Amino acid sequence: MNGIHDMGGMQGAGPIAPEHDEPVFHEQWEKNVFAMQIAASGQGLYSGAEFRHAIERMNWIHYLESSYYEHWLTAIETLLSEKGIISREELEAKVKQVKEHHEAIANFLPSNGSDQLASRLEKMVRQGGSTRRETGTAPRFKPGDKVVVRNIHPGGHTRLPRYIRGKRGAIEKVHGSFNLPDTNAHGRGKNPESVYTVRFDAREVWGEQAAVRDSIYLDLWESYLEPAS
Amino acid sequence: MDIDREIANMQGATALPRKNGELIFSEPWEGRVFAMAIALHDEGAFPWEEFRHRLMAEVNLADCKSDPAPDYYELWLAAFEQLLLKKGIMTREEFECRKAEFASGAREEVF
Amino acid sequence: MSTEHGHHPAPLSDVEARTRALESILLEKGLLTPDAVDKVIATYERDIGPLNGARVVARAWVDAAYKKRLLTDATPAIAELGFGGRQGEHMVVVENTPTIHNVIVCTLCSCYPWPVLGLPPVWYKSPPYRSRVVIEPRKVLQEFSLELDEAIEIRVWDSSAEIRYMVLPERPAGTEGMTEEELVTLVTRDSMIGVAQAKAPAARV
Secondary structure (H helix, E strand, O other), X not given: OOOOOOOOOOOOXXXXXXXXXXXXXXXXXXXXXXHHHHHHHHOOOOOHHHHHHHHHOOOHHHHHHOOHHHHHHHHHHHHHHHOOOOOHHHHHHHHHHHHHOHHHHHHHOOOOOOHHHHHHHHXXXXXXXXXXXXXXXXXXXXXXXXXXXXXXXXXXXXXXOHHHOOOEEEEEEEEEEEOOHHHHOOOOOOOOEEEEEEEEEHHHHHHHHOOOOOEEEEEEEHHHEEEOO | OHHHHHHHOOOXXXXXXXXXXXXXXXXXXXXXXXXXXXXXXXXXXXXXXXXXXXXXXXHHHHHHOOOOOOOHHHHXXXXXXXXXXXXXXXXXXXXXXXXXXXXXXXXXXXX | OOOOOOOOOOOOOHHHHHHHHHHHHHHHOOXXXXXXXXXXXXXXXXXXXXXXXXXXXXXXXXXXXXXXXXXXXXXXXXXXXXXXXXXXXXXXXXXXXXXXXXXXEOOOOOOOOXXXXXOOOHHHHOHHHHHHOOOOHHHHHHHOOOOOOOOOEEEEEEOOOOOEEEEEOOOOOOOOOOOHHHHHOOOOXXXXXXXXXXXXXHHOO
């Protein structure tokens, strides 16, 4: 979707302002959110594509004004509610309860003692969860091929940034096939396709203001591309 | 500060616990006592070798006992306490008194 | 400085009480400042103690055959050193040279090679970096105090799919006599994202 998250090339965001000696997590709750996301997606409650799309669907103002881990928290709430795992009412009631009785917060977390889940998740973090799939279909493009990015504007999830649509580039590398996020995020199947690293001249993308030697590389699914004539 | 390299690269039983190359603290207090020892060393209160020596002594002491092995930072905490007492930076009485205040909830803030 | 504020009703564990007591006494006696402890933790969490990626870089600097494997097929080469896992299942390492400088971004969200670099810093995930580095990389690098000659080719890698990128920074001059372990200490996280060069030996802190 042409959402607020798709910000490559936008201007006026201000200075980078890196924080010196930045801690990995700024607050305890961020660690809990991080762990919950690993636990939820690791157990297959939702896919990475669904998770990203839930963030993309955030209200623009909320997205820009909230911190990174609040994006994650919002996505977890959204997905668990949409999938009927926790209802909005249940969640709101619990939040109210926590706020009113914060001194008893330790009692809110039932002791579960599931060592199995913990070790499964640790294994998954260490081994990873690749979305690469064999298809048996030959890739359409090969390194060196000239391609043009399709001018598509899907309203749902995509990993095709707006700034590259319609631009001409060259195939740099052919990777294997990966689940297509555009369908996978919406329960319309995994539909794996070849993914390509495509090289674009910076001037092709930004015009004369870009440095003549600079380039931008993106990783794009096959259905995002057409052969250049 | 090369001392940081020395501390970060302690080996064997005194090696700092890591995951994925990065330091891990299971609880906030572990990070606090870790940093306190280093900060105080940086202020010149003691040479690092003296702390490391005490840490090793705590490791050995724990090995002799049949109780379940304490976590790394419990050893660090014990070594640090002993060092502060030995150096006269605090008295046993001061420490026990302050500890009781925190344990009972009579005191919450460290300053 | 205490990280707990206000109501703390649950009784402190013995180790927590001891730790707080120590910190309280040391602060009172002026032997510690409130920021000192936080600063030490931050330093150690950030770049004392090698990141996995720094080990990969140092190995590539000293071992030409390893470097070739790393640049050809990074995932198994990184796995040779025992690293891999979530968000690093498909790695590509890109090499900086005297004429080419690489920098990594995820304009759409925050994709980052966790197994080699840990979790990304806030600036990497925030709108200014995500929006600006693809369109004005030189200006962005200047904000990190990295000035690149106009003749250098900048390559920006936007991690838009499942491949995760890491930069192999140039080996600094004057490091010929250094061991692999010593070289690890020159490699910073920022140099592996591409917003900095590796540290010069004399600047090692």
